[in-house]
Amino acid sequence: MANMQDIARIAGVSLGTVSHVVNNSARVREPMRKRVLDAVQAAGYQPSQLARGLRRDKTNMIGMIIPDITNPFFPAVVRGAEDVAFSNGYRLILCNTDNDHDKELIHLNELRTYLPAGLIVIPSNFSDLTAQAESYRRAGAGVVCIDRLPTNWSGDSVTADNEAGAYNATRYLIQLGHRKLATITGPLHLTNAQERLAGFKRAMRETRLDVAPEYAQETSFDKRGGHAKALILLRLIPRPTAIFAGNDMIALGALLAIREAGLRCPEDISLIGFDDLDLAEFTNPSLSSVSQSGYELGTTAARLLLERREGDKSPAKHLTLQTSLKLRHSVAPPKQAAEDHPATKMRSKAKTNRLAPKA
Amino acid sequence: MANMQDIARIAGVSLGTVSHVVNNSARVREPMRKRVLDAVQAAGYQPSQLARGLRRDKTNMIGMIIPDITNPFFPAVVRGAEDVAFSNGYRLILCNTDNDHDKELIHLNELRTYLPAGLIVIPSNFSDLTAQAESYRRAGAGVVCIDRLPTNWSGDSVTADNEAGAYNATRYLIQLGHRKLATITGPLHLTNAQERLAGFKRAMRETRLDVAPEYAQETSFDKRGGHAKALILLRLIPRPTAIFAGNDMIALGALLAIREAGLRCPEDISLIGFDDLDLAEFTNPSLSSVSQSGYELGTTAARLLLERREGDKSPAKHLTLQTSLKLRHSVAPPKQAAEDHPATKMRSKAKTNRLAPKA
DNA sequence: CAGTATAGATGAAACATTTCAAAGCGCCCG
DNA sequence: CGGGCGCTTTGAAATGTTTCATCTATACTG
Known part of the structure; x- marks a missing residue:
């Protein structure tokens, strides 16, 4: 050359x-x-980007650290980040952590030696990135955490409004007439799972509905977890008439469990997930879900990073993206309340329908 | 530092x-x-990886160029490549081309200035990478094409046995008693679409079944294309009783079209896709599909690259991965043949079932 | 014990840039 | 015509490694 x-x-x-x-x-x-x-x-x-980076003390690379690109929520996030990065002349180094803190640390340490322009991180379980992030910042590279935050995270972040999304979904179920609601949350050491549970609880509290501990099951954010915990919920007396799942994979597992238990969704049990993955449209019945844009999560994070790169020294920003409730066929009024509850009329045959999130 | x-x-x-x-x-x-x-x-x-790369004339980065990480087949491929890369001390730079040849060229040209250890490429439409690849090879970096190949590609490659996979799927449909088969192929300038069509035709030819031109529709590898072309197929007289789709997204679109047309799958029309995406399990009815492992595609390509990196100078390798037929609920014998065809007994209620691919 | 081979340690050059201080140069003004 | 000024251009240093040719010291051989 x-x-x-x-x-x-x-x-x-x-x-x-x-x-x-x-x-x-x-x-x-x-x-x-x-x-x-x-x-x-x-x-x-x-x-030569190498020589240039060496001399300038900074490259045009952005490190992107995520749990697993194979998890269907993340590709859109990565794509969003890549699009913004690419059109500004930056390139993405993709790192999967499998939620393994050690693997995360390896990437964090090594990526620094590439002198990247910044880092976009979906933190693994129990991350404490404060020290690492500080070291990146000293080197003039921004660090943005997205989707969920490490404990004590004080840097830039972009997340969905998990609390409001969960609140809206739950309130919707309540308005349909459901009184016995249950939830299957993601791992509660993850902030997004916490927030979704908080939203669920707020809606319940507002209606003076009780959330007995066994009606809020915690599990991993996957199908297997959703399946196992749904089986537990289905054995409870009284049986819940609606389940709010911490994400769509959990909801998918729950759907399987419902079918296995010889029950029908939505006739016997209503179900709402979170994320609005593509597959929500194809399940049987199609899955109602709190929709958040992974793509936007990615673009927003990348833009934030680039602003920092341009010299924005303002204090840490916490950006929150709005969600919307996507209604499909997995929700219906509870059988006994089908006629006597006024909210019933909200039940829509429409395949999709937006309910504006809390402002 | x-x-x-x-x-x-x-x-x-x-x-x-x-x-x-x-x-x-x-x-x-x-x-x-x-x-x-x-x-x-x-x-x-x-x-410093930068200084080291500059001095050694080679970094531990691997460029991965794919059409779109958002396409559900690709995350597993990327993950496979990243796993092998990571455990050997290499890191992945992810580039999306959107099948845009210009974008591909930009990435190809810029990545070289990072002196990557190699490149894994899923070529975009109409790529001719020969010159570029030659230039990489001169710089001591391998280039492996996967999934589909550019015209005249003479370098290393890893692909699924598309022809055999399609052949097996088609033969299975024929054995079930179907006589009027149709196919919706991907873009025929892509080698994988070509090969799948070839497999389809071979199975038809072997049974002396005719493939009239209008029974083989070509479209893009997505839901919209599958939907549009399926509508065309459904209007043909005689109407096909089974459709082999070039991939699962096309099959998904076809499924929608079948439903819209007031027909039922599999009672009126059987459907088989290709790729066996996760979502195939969740559609209604669940989708039968030719299963290929994207993950293995990725790991194999990365390993091939690393072997070259270790100095393997042998002539270009063309690795082919076997597929398997995953049977679910979208296939059934044709109505009129349900009783009188011996192959009918192969119809299985089992959710999944493997049919060994042609050896 | 002298001479030599050899393992071990060193210093400098090279990789391809950026950037800073300094030099060159034309031009205007007094 | 000389001085100075401002715009261009230049050359060299610096970035953090690797590697090669040297150099040193140690051990071995005759």
């Missing part, structure tokens, strides 16, 4: 001049400028 | 010695060696 030296020789100018032309870092008189540009064109020269 | 100079000073040795200890590139006597290691530990030193 041609290097700057070559270009300088071809164009008959000094090394510094080539650099100035390439980077627009100083005035260069037109004829000379043109000679350089021509040489660049002719040789197909592209500056 | 501490650099090598610091370590040398702390340990009281020369720069070169530190390097040799860190890289095991030369014998260093134990006491000195230990002093260096202690200093590294104490300072939390990590070598």
